[in-house]
Amino acid sequence: MRALAQLYLQQFKTTFASMVQYxxxxxxxxxxxxxxxxxxxxxxxxxxxxxxxxxGDYTTAQFAGYFIVLMLVENVSYTWIMYEYDYRIREGLxxxxxxxxxxxxxxxxxxxxxxxxxxLPFMLVVAAVLASIFHPVMSPRLWAFxxxxxxxxLAFLLRFLLEWTLAQAAFWTTxxxxxxxxxxxxxxxxxxxxxxxxxxxxxIQVVAYILPFRWMLGFPVELLLGRLTPTGAVIGLGVxxxxxxxxxxxxxxxxxxxxxxxxAVGA
Amino acid sequence: xxxxxxHIHELSKTYEVTERESGLMASVRSLVHRTRxxxxxxxxxxxxxxxxxxxGFLGPNGAGKTTTLKMLSGxxxxxAGEVTVLGYVPSKRLGTFLRQITLVMGQRNQLVWDIxxxxxxxxxxxxxxxxxxxxxxxxxxxxxxxxLGPLLRKPVRNLxxxxxxxxxIAAALLxxxxxxxxxxxxxxxxxxxxRRIRDFIAEYNxxxxxxxxxxxxxxxxxxxxxxxxxxxxxxxxxFDGDLSALVQQFTAHKTVVxxxxxxRLDLRKYGEVLSAEDGRYTLRVPKAExxxxxxxxxxxxxxxxxxxxxxxxxxxxxxxxxxxxE
Numbered sequence: 032m033r034a035l036a037q038l039y040l041q042q043f044k045t046t047f048a049s050m051v052q053y054x055x056x057x058x059x060x061x062x063x064x065x066x067x068x069x070x071x072x073x074x075x076x077x078x079x080x081x082x083x084x085x086x087g088d089y090t091t092a093q094f095a096g097y098f099i100v101l102m103l104v105e106n107v108s109y110t111w112i113m114y115e116y117d118y119r120i121r122e123g124l125x126x127x128x129x130x131x132x133x134x135x136x137x138x139x140x141x142x143x144x145x146x147x148x149x150x151l152p153f154m155l156v157v158a159a160v161l162a163s164i165f166h167p168v169m170s171p172r173l174w175a176f177x178x179x180x181x182x183x184x185l186a187f188l189l190r191f192l193l194e195w196t197l198a199q200a201a202f203w204t205t206x207x208x209x210x211x212x213x214x215x216x217x218x219x220x221x222x223x224x225x226x227x228x229x230x231x232x233x234x235i236q237v238v239a240y241i242l243p244f245r246w247m248l249g250f251p252v253e254l255l256l257g258r259l260t261p262t263g264a265v266i267g268l269g270v271x272x273x274x275x276x277x278x279x280x281x282x283x284x285x286x287x288x289x290x291x292x293x294x295a296v297g298a
Numbered sequence: 299x300x301x302x303x304x305h306i307h308e309l310s311k312t313y314e315v316t317e318r319e320s321g322l323m324a325s326v327r328s329l330v331h332r333t334r335x336x337x338x339x340x341x342x343x344x345x346x347x348x349x350x351x352x353x354g355f356l357g358p359n360g361a362g363k364t365t366t367l368k369m370l371s372g373x374x375x376x377x378a379g380e381v382t383v384l385g386y387v388p389s390k391r392l393g394t395f396l397r398q399i400t401l402v403m404g405q406r407n408q409l410v411w412d413i414x415x416x417x418x419x420x421x422x423x424x425x426x427x428x429x430x431x432x433x434x435x436x437x438x439x440x441x442x443x444x445x446l447g448p449l450l451r452k453p454v455r456n457l458x459x460x461x462x463x464x465x466x467i468a469a470a471l472l473x474x475x476x477x478x479x480x481x482x483x484x485x486x487x488x489x490x491x492x493r494r495i496r497d498f499i500a501e502y503n504x505x506x507x508x509x510x511x512x513x514x515x516x517x518x519x520x521x522x523x524x525x526x527x528x529x530x531x532x533x534x535x536x537f538d539g540d541l542s543a544l545v546q547q548f549t550a551h552k553t554v555v556x557x558x559x560x561x562r563l564d565l566r567k568y569g570e571v572l573s574a575e576d577g578r579y580t581l582r583v584p585k586a587e588x589x590x591x592x593x594x595x596x597x598x599x600x601x602x603x604x605x606x607x608x609x610x611x612x613x614x615x616x617x618x619x620x621x622x623x624e
Contacts, residue, residue: 034427041424048413052453126373127408130401131425132393294375294389296313 038133042141043148050146061150064106065157071225072098072165087230093256096167097227099158101252105224106154107183108190108247110143113211117201125293136195136282143191170257178264182251185271190247192278202289217242223249243274301385302346303477303509304370309379311340311365311533339365341533342379349476352503352510354524354541358619362533363513364403367479370511371401383477397426400475402483408469409454415465416450419472426473433472439505440468443498460491467495471502478502480512484519496522517611529618536618545608548618552588554581556595557603568595577602582609 050057072095079091089097119125128135197214201207219225221235222244228236239245250267253259259267314334340362347353357363368374369381372388372395381388386395409418423433441447444464449457457465467483480499484492496519503510503523514520520527520541527544529537537544554569561577568591569583583591588606595601608614 034424037427038424041421045410045413045417045421048417049410052412126368126403129373129391130371130396130399132396133425291375294373 039141043145046142046145068098068102092168095165096169108186110194113198116198117207186247196282199285199289304347305382307380308342312377313337343535350507354520354527355513357530399477400470401479402470403481414451478510553607555605559600
């Protein structure tokens with residue numbers, strides 16, 4: 032455990048040092064992460080105003096709150112591993128990682144967290160600026176904030192494990208972009224990214240509650256906005272734990288199979 | 299008998315490759331029917347390495363050297379046969395095994411591109427759980443042996459190829475592996491840098507008693523480092539033994555260099571004349587007849603000096619590789 036903590040600490044330092052070298056691309060990356068929720072915010076505000084000040088159970092000001100918080104949660108749980116993994120396999124970058132006596136996922140988790148540590152302060156400033164422009168209305172509660180901490184950690188873990196597992200598809204196919212695209216569409220609609228899930232038809236909401244996507248984005252957002260009851264929060268955390276456990280098992284199985292294939296056909 | 303550090307028995311690796319002719323029709327056909335062909339990269343090879351040995355692993359490109367090294371370091375599963383390193387089955391990639399070996403591949407980088415090598419070393423310290431005192435001592439030793447001092451604090455991307463290679467090697471050895479696999483460690487380096495790396499490998503072996511298996515296209519590396527060589531070709535073991543025995547086995551000729559008082563003689567009746575310059579003649583003669591020919595040369599001609607040599611090792615190896623084995 033201490034050795035792992037050491038490893039993470041070193042990986043943070045390494046990633047931090049490399050990322051600082053790429054300030055410009057980091058900045059561009061952040062603009063993208065601000066623009067997407069901003070576009071949804073503007074669209075839904077217009078919709079709400081057209082509907083007499085609200086759409087579904089969200090007022091214009093509540094939409095502002097939703098998407099500003101979503102932007103921050105997205106920053107916490109976002110990963111880029113699916114874009115990167117097939118490149119790694121094709122370029123033979125996985126082999127040096129396999130020679131090391133630690134599971135390669137640790138380096139990825141540590142890298143992800145350290146890059147978030149760099150971007151989060153900026154995103155908070157952006158959120159403050161957006162709040163001053165759009166005057167969001169939220170009804171946060173202290174207990175909900177406390178519950179949001181584990182919810183965010185679980186959301187990060189779930190999304191990371193799931194996307195890391197999906198990235199392993201690169202072992203089997205060279206056409207990972209098709210898989211990635213389908214996945215991102217599912218996330219867009221079923222996680223609450225494009226709109227709060229309560230605006231969707233009932234059937235879709237049921238599906239979204241069963242599938243993992245809501246639990247890595249929409250759930251912590253709703254929790255932070257104070258839209259959930261304590262019971263809802265506890266159930267949500269329970270579902271998150273179940274999904275994380277399932278994703279972990281899946282990750283182990285897929286990784287083992289992938290590595291078997293990789294080392295059979297030529298590393 | 300002490301059990302060997304590396305044990306390979308009847309080791310084979312077969313790849314399945316999809317074959318296709320070029321052209322549009324062939325592409326369409328391949329949608330329906332694919333011709334698969336098995337390629338035997340490594341074909342039932344066996345050899346052992348004892349602790350502390352430095353062995354040269356030779357063969358032309360595509361002979362199966364890298365495939366073998368990958369099976370030894372656990373990156374590839376063998377198709378058949380046995381392989382153990384330090385008593386471990388490499389493909390299980392156990393932590394205790396990986397902490398005792400290293401594989402240095404010419405172009406692969408352990409080092410993070412944008413930051414100083416020292417930071418990557420620190421990362422390896424954490425990965426291999428090297429105790430701080432050991433780390434400092436090993437780092438000092440490696441810094442001294444490889445003259446890394448001024449390089450450690452520069453971003454890796456600003457280093458020259460040779461400088462980077464030295465840092466790569468250091469990164470790969472920080473955990474003091476007992477077994478070292480080197481795949482073309484000197485490729486693309488200038489002669490001075492090649493020699494420095496070579497000296498370093500010899501010194502590392504001496505100091506730590508590490509077992510080293512190395513591939514190289516530079517015979518100077520092999521001659522300087524390895525008494526024993528293992529030669530493979532088309533995946534098969536061609537030779538395993540002393541470098542000098544390799545020369546004996548694969549050369550049917552010797553080179554005779556004679557210095558004569560006179561420079562305008564025709565020596566073709568003694569053997570194949572490789573060069574003739576200012577009375578210095580180089581002849582190639584069948585090995586079995588060397589004694590008889592030198593005797594005749596000395597009797598017939600005004601010889602000042604005479605030297606019998608084995609052909610250069612490059613030439614021997616070239617001949618070994620050129621041989622088609624059935």
